Amino acid sequence: MKTAFPAILLAIGAYFGFVVAVGQFHGMPGLALGLPSGLIATLAAGCGVAGAIWFLFANDHVDSWRPPQILIGLALLCLGFGSYYGLFVAPPEQFMGEVQRIMYVHVPTAWNALLAMTLAFACAVIFLFNGDFKWDSRMEGAIETGVVLAFLLCCQGAIWAKPTWGVWWDWDPRLTTTAVLLFAFLGILALRKFVEDPARRAIWSAVATIIAYVDVPIVYFSVRWWNSLHQQQSNPGTVSKQFWLPLRLNAFGILFLMVAFIMLRARIASLRLKQEMAPPMAEIAELGEAV
Amino acid sequence: MSGGIDAGMVTGGWNFVIAAYAVTFSVLFIYGVSIVTRLREERSRTTEEANRQ
Amino acid sequence: MLAAALRKELLLQWKTRTQMMAVFVFGATSLLLFSFAVGPNSEALRLYSAGFLWLGLLLSSTLTLAESFQAEMENRALEGLLLLPSDVRALYYGKAIANWFQLALLGVGLVPVMVVLYDAGTTDLLRLLAVILLGTAGLSAPGTLYAAMTSQARAKQTLLPLLLFPLIVPALLASVKATSLVILGDPMKQLPSWISLLTAFDAIYWSLCGLLYHHVVEE
Numbered sequence: 266m267k268t269a270f271p272a273i274l275l276a277i278g279a280y281f282g283f284v285v286a287v288g289q290f291h292g293m294p295g296l297a298l299g300l301p302s303g304l305i306a307t308l309a310a311g312c313g314v315a316g317a318i319w320f321l322f323a324n325d326h327v328d329s330w331r332p333p334q335i336l337i338g339l340a341l342l343c344l345g346f347g348s349y350y351g352l353f354v355a356p357p358e359q360f361m362g363e364v365q366r367i368m369y370v371h372v373p374t375a376w377n378a379l380l381a382m383t384l385a386f387a388c389a390v391i392f393l394f395n396g397d398f399k400w401d402s403r404m405e406g407a408i409e410t411g412v413v414l415a416f417l418l419c420c421q422g423a424i425w426a427k428p429t430w431g432v433w434w435d436w437d438p439r440l441t442t443t444a445v446l447l448f449a450f451l452g453i454l455a456l457r458k459f460v461e462d463p464a465r466r467a468i469w470s471a472v473a474t475i476i477a478y479v480d481v482p483i484v485y486f487s488v489r490w491w492n493s494l495h496q497q498q499s500n501p502g503t504v505s506k507q508f509w510l511p512l513r514l515n516a517f518g519i520l521f522l523m524v525a526f527i528m529l530r531a532r533i534a535s536l537r538l539k540q541e542m543a544p545p546m547a548e549i550a551e552l553g554e555a556v
Numbered sequence: 557m558s559g560g561i562d563a564g565m566v567t568g569g570w571n572f573v574i575a576a577y578a579v580t581f582s583v584l585f586i587y588g589v590s591i592v593t594r595l596r597e598e599r600s601r602t603t604e605e606a607n608r609q
Numbered sequence: 610m611l612a613a614a615l616r617k618e619l620l621l622q623w624k625t626r627t628q629m630m631a632v633f634v635f636g637a638t639s640l641l642l643f644s645f646a647v648g649p650n651s652e653a654l655r656l657y658s659a660g661f662l663w664l665g666l667l668l669s670s671t672l673t674l675a676e677s678f679q680a681e682m683e684n685r686a687l688e689g690l691l692l693l694p695s696d697v698r699a700l701y702y703g704k705a706i707a708n709w710f711q712l713a714l715l716g717v718g719l720v721p722v723m724v725v726l727y728d729a730g731t732t733d734l735l736r737l738l739a740v741i742l743l744g745t746a747g748l749s750a751p752g753t754l755y756a757a758m759t760s761q762a763r764a765k766q767t768l769l770p771l772l773l774f775p776l777i778v779p780a781l782l783a784s785v786k787a788t789s790l791v792i793l794g795d796p797m798k799q800l801p802s803w804i805s806l807l808t809a810f811d812a813i814y815w816s817l818c819g820l821l822y823h824h825v826v827e828e
Contacts, residue, residue, distance in 0.1 A: 367572065370580045424579065428572050519584075530591055533595050536601075540601070
C-alpha cells in the first residue's frame with residue numbers, strides 16, 4: 266500500500282482542517298501555531314485535497330479492500346463528529362434559525378462535487394494526451410460520483426430553499442449551474458452506455474467531459490446575470506456567520522467518502538475494460554470442444 | 557408545514573434540517589452499497605472467466 | 610480546403626432542400642403548440658415570444674444537425690473523406706458553417722411565424738438578425754461536433770439532444786434575453802452585454818470544438 270506520502274499530506278491537511286478548529290473550540294488556541302486563519306484554511310484545503318487525490322491514484326488499481334476501508338472509516342468518524350457539532354453544538358443563526366445547519370452538509374457537498382468534476386476534467390485531458398485507459402476508468406468513477414454529489418446538492422438546495430424563500434427552487438445561480446452540470450454529466454454517462462467500442466467510448470466521453478466542464482463557468486455567469494435582473498432580494502447562499510468546525514469536519518468526511526467511491530468505481534471500470542478488451546479465448550475453446 | 561418566516565427570522569426549521577441530513581446520508585449510503593456490490597460482482601465474474609481458461 | 614468543404618456542404622443542403630422545408634414546418638408547428646400551452650393570452654404570448662422562438666429553433670436543430678451527417682454515414686463516406694490529404698479541421702468548420710447557415714435561415718424563416726402567432730413584431734430587424742446569427746452560431750459549433758459523435762453511435766436520436774441541451778444553456782439564455790429586448794424594448798441598454806456573452810460563447814466553442822474534432826472522427 267503506497268501511502269506514506271499521501272498519508273502525511275492528509276494528516277497535515279486534517280490537522281489544519283479541523284484539529285486546530287476543535288482545539289480553538291475547546292479552548293486550546295495554541296494548536297494554530299500562530300498562523301493566520303487564511304493560511305490555515307489554505308493549508309487545510311490544499312494538503313487535504315492533494316493528499317486525497319494522491320492516495321486515490323496510488324491505490325485505485327490495487328486489488329486490496331484496505332485503502333477504501335480506511336477511507337470510509339475515517340469518513341464516518343469525520344462525518345459523525347461534524348454532524349454532531351453541526352446539529353447540537355453550533356448555535357442557531359440570527360436570521361435562518363435552525364435551517365442554517367443544513368449548510369454544514371450542503372457546503373461540503375458543494376466543494377466535493379466541484380472537486381469530482383474537476384478531477385473528471387483532469388483525467389479526460391490526461392487521457393487524451395497519453396491514451397492510458399487507467400485515466401478513462403478514473404474519469405468514469407469521477408463522473409459518476411460527481412453526478413451523485415450534484416444530485417444531492419440539488420436536493421439539499423431545495424430542502425434549504427423551501428423554509429427560507431418559500432419555494433423549492435429559487436434559481437440561485439450556483440444551484441442552477443449545478444442542475445445544468447448534473448444533466449450534462451448524466452448525458453455523458455448515457456453516451457458511455459451507448460458506445461460499445463472501448464477506445465471510442467473513452468475518447469468521446471473525454472471530449473464531451475472537457476466541453477461540459479469548460480461550460481461550467483459560462484453557465485454560472487450567464488445564470489447569475491439572468492437572475493440578477495429579476496431578483497429583488499440578495500441571495501446569501503452561504504450565510505455570514507458560519508461555524509467552521511462542523512463545516513471542515515464534514516468537508517473532510519465527504520472528501521474521504523468521495524475518494525473511496527471513485528477508487529472503487531474506477532476499479533469496476535477497469536475490470537469491465539479488461540473483459541471487453543480480452544480475447545474471447547473461453548468461447549473459442551468451448552467451440553473447439555463442441556466440434 | 558412547520559417552518560415559516562416570522563418577523564424576518566426563519567422559525568422551527570428542524571424538520572427540514574433532519575430531512576436534509578437524512579437525504580444526504582441515505583443517498584451516500586445507498587450509492588456506497590451499490591458500488592461495493594457492483595465491484596464484488598465484477599470481481600467474481602473476472603475470477604470465473606480466469607478459471608474457465 | 611475550407612472553401613471546398615463548405616461548397617460541398619452547401620451543395621448537399623441544396624440537394625436536400627425538401628428536408629429543410631419539412632424541418633421548417635416542424636419548427637412552425639412547435640411554435641403553434643407553444644401558444645396552445647399558454648392559452649389565448651396575447652400579453653403572455655408576446656412576453657415569452659422570444660423564448661418560444663428559440664425553443665422551437667433548438668428542437669428543430671436536433672433534426673437538422675443529425676441530418677447533416679446522414680451523407681457521411683451512408684456508404685462509409687466518412688472514412689473516405691478522412692483518407693483525403695486534408696486537415697480534419699477544415700471538414701469540421703465547413704460543416705459547422707453550413708449548419709450555421711441552415712439554422713440561421715430557419716431562424717429567419719420562423720420570425721414571421723412568431724410575429725403572427727404572438728404579435729411580437731419589431732422594426733429593429735438588423736439587431737434581430739444579428740442575434741439570430743450569433744445564437745445559431747452557438748448552437749452550430751457544439752451541435753456539429755456532437756452530431757458527428759452520435760451519428761456513429763447507437764440511440765443517436767436521443768443522445769444528440771441529451772448532450773447538446775445542457776451545454777448550450779448560456780447561448781439559449783443570452784439569445785432569448787437579447788431577442789426579447791429587441792422585441793419588447795431595451796430601456797436600460799442591456800442588449801450589448803447579452804451580445805457580448807453570446808459572442809464569447811461562440812468564440813470559445815468554435816475554437817474548442819475545432820481543436821477536439823479530430824478525436825471524434827478519427828479511428
